[in-house]
Amino acid sequence: MLTTRPRGTLDYLPEDMDRWHQIEGLAHKVCRLYGYQQVKTPVFEHTELFERTVGGATDIVEKEMYTFQDRGGRGLSLRAEGTAPAARAYLEDKLYAQPQPTKLYYVEPIFRYERPQAGRMRQHYQFGIEALGSQNPALDAEIIALAMDFFGRLGLTGLDVQINSIGCPKCRAAYREKLVTYLRGVAESLCDDCRARLERNPLRVLDCKNESCRPHLEAAPVASEHLCPECRTHFEALQAYLAGYGIPFKINRRLVRGLDYYTKTVFEIIAPGLGAQSTVCGGGRYDGLIEVLGGDPTPGVGFGLGIERLTLALEAQGIKLPRTSATDVFVASLGEAAAARALRLVHDLRAADIAADLDYLGRSLKAQFKYADKTGAKWVAIIGDEELAADEVTLRRLDTGEQERVPAAGLVARLSEEVRRAAAGQAARAGEQAPRAKGEHS
RNA sequence: GUGGAUGUAGCUCAGCUGGUUAGAGCGCCAGGUUGUGGCCCUGGAGGCCGCGGGUUCGAGCCCCGUCAUUCACCCCA
Numbered sequence: 001m002l003t004t005r006p007r008g009t010l011d012y013l014p015e016d017m018d019r020w021h022q023i024e025g026l027a028h029k030v031c032r033l034y035g036y037q038q039v040k041t042p043v044f045e046h047t048e049l050f051e052r053t054v055g056g057a058t059d060i061v062e063k064e065m066y067t068f069q070d071r072g073g074r075g076l077s078l079r080a081e082g083t084a085p086a087a088r089a090y091l092e093d094k095l096y097a098q099p100q101p102t103k104l105y106y107v108e109p110i111f112r113y114e115r116p117q118a119g120r121m122r123q124h125y126q127f128g129i130e131a132l133g134s135q136n137p138a139l140d141a142e143i144i145a146l147a148m149d150f151f152g153r154l155g156l157t158g159l160d161v162q163i164n165s166i167g168c169p170k171c172r173a174a175y176r177e178k179l180v181t182y183l184r185g186v187a188e189s190l191c192d193d194c195r196a197r198l199e200r201n202p203l204r205v206l207d208c209k210n211e212s213c214r215p216h217l218e219a220a221p222v223a224s225e226h227l228c229p230e231c232r233t234h235f236e237a238l239q240a241y242l243a244g245y246g247i248p249f250k251i252n253r254r255l256v257r258g259l260d261y262y263t264k265t266v267f268e269i270i271a272p273g274l275g276a277q278s279t280v281c282g283g284g285r286y287d288g289l290i291e292v293l294g295g296d297p298t299p300g301v302g303f304g305l306g307i308e309r310l311t312l313a314l315e316a317q318g319i320k321l322p323r324t325s326a327t328d329v330f331v332a333s334l335g336e337a338a339a340a341r342a343l344r345l346v347h348d349l350r351a352a353d354i355a356a357d358l359d360y361l362g363r364s365l366k367a368q369f370k371y372a373d374k375t376g377a378k379w380v381a382i383i384g385d386e387e388l389a390a391d392e393v394t395l396r397r398l399d400t401g402e403q404e405r406v407p408a409a410g411l412v413a414r415l416s417e418e419v420r421r422a423a424a425g426q427a428a429r430a431g432e433q434a435p436r437a438k439g440e441h442s
Numbered sequence: 443g444u445g446g447a448u449g450u451a452g453c454u455c456a457g458c459u460g461g462u463u464a465g466a467g468c469g470c471c472a473g474g475u476u477g478u479g480g481c482c483c484u485g486g487a488g489g490c491c492g493c494g495g496g497u498u499c500g501a502g503c504c505c506c507g508u509c510a511u512u513c514a515c516c517c518c519a
Binding site: 121304 | 475
């Protein structure tokens with residue numbers, strides 16, 4: 001083999017795509033229910049978009065971006081994060097001139113140069129939403145509710161919602177000073193990483209996982225207890241709204257997100273059974289971001305939701321989504337004349353929106369049956385000499401083994417009816433499932 | 443970037459203290475019925491034992507390097 005897929009990337013194979021389409025389809029559906037509209041932005045952006053918004057002192061910008069120059073000498077980077085491109089599009093494409101607030105979503109790949117591990121890929125997909133133009137805490141609650149609704153409809157349980165507030169630039173400056181003063185006092189007891197972070201990004205010291213730092217950080221001042229009145233009111237309102245949605249949550253006073261643009265609300269949704277990378281959804285408010293990009297002050301709030309981690313969570317809970325891509329009918333034939341007839345029949349079936357397939361390997365009838373069975377076909381239509389003479393086909397249901405002779409001319413109409421009935425049954429079952437899954441979270 | 447584990451058939455793995463033609467189960471293909479799937483039986487195809495070097499009469503097994511996978515740290519979805 002000449003080469004393999006690059007480290008930290010995944011091939012999505014046919015067997016994966018049913019689940020993928022259903023997850024993405026559900027994202028489309030839930031977003032429509034909540035009034036969010038889809039955008040697609042380029043896979044690469046000018047590097048400064050990420051440098052200026054995410055922050056130059058963050059790991060993402062310092063060491064994780066796929067950055068390159070194009071042939072015209074432009075400095076570009078593969079999308080390292082979802083919010084900044086969406087915010088850029090909002091400003092550049094003047095979405096602020098549309099009815100407000102602007103509620104957007106996307107399902108797109110993100111690229112970060114990291115060491116791969118469970119739930120971490122160099123290319124991964126995020127379903128993200130962004131609500132721009134309102135600082136109403138009800139919107140912070142809405143996006144959390146949307147995420148939980150989405151998870152609930154997939155049947156996921158045991159999710160843990162953690163929220164915090166890191167304040168606005170006003171209260172954060174005062175708090176930051178207080179924190180740095182405290183940390184300097186205990187600096188000698190902290191690990192090397194923390195001492196370095198103390199100067200560059202002191203808030204991050206708080207969620208250091210190093211055991212030796214823990215005791216010294218217990219007494220450190222936390223942001224949520226040093227909020228200005230506006231931020232405190234916002235945080236309290238968010239909690240009231242979440243309660244109103246019936247969403248259980250925990251306040252995690254050490255939750256600090258690593259991106260510079262966050263203000264006020266930050267949150268994570270953690271799924272059980274994922275190993276070390278257990279956050280399936282993370283986000284928060286970014287009221288200063290649009291200004292950094294050169295626009296008028298415009299508040300915003302959003303989240304990113306990792307599709308690969310979601311998939312791991314579904315597997316951990318044994319949740320299998322139904323197969324949707326199988327062919328409806330396999331047309332088996334015996335002999336050359338019958339094969340020619342089968343070809344025409346398949347053509348007619350497909351024209352009538354019935355998924356039909358046939359043998360291309362000259363296989364025995366038995367082998368054709370095995371193939372039909374393994375590929376998930378629901379029916380096999382058999383054409384042999386007898387059927388050819390009578391202008392009929394033998395139609396067999398593979399799940400029940402029921403078999404009958406039907407006129408060839410009536411096959412399309414007959415199967416159309418069956419396929420429609422099956423689809424209606426499936427829709428009804430899906431409809432029953434949703435409220436029950438949703439109820440498990442309230 | 444740091445640390446640990448693992449690389450043998452498409453998949454999951456065996457392979458005794460280095461010793462002749464490298465095995466199993468599942469999967470794939472075919473046959474058992476020249477008109478019928480799932481179960482069963484039989485047969486077949488498929489492996490430069492990740493790659494490169496070394497030790498040895500002899501290496502899948504030992505040593506070194508390298509690449510890849512994987513888990514964890516950092517950080518993130």
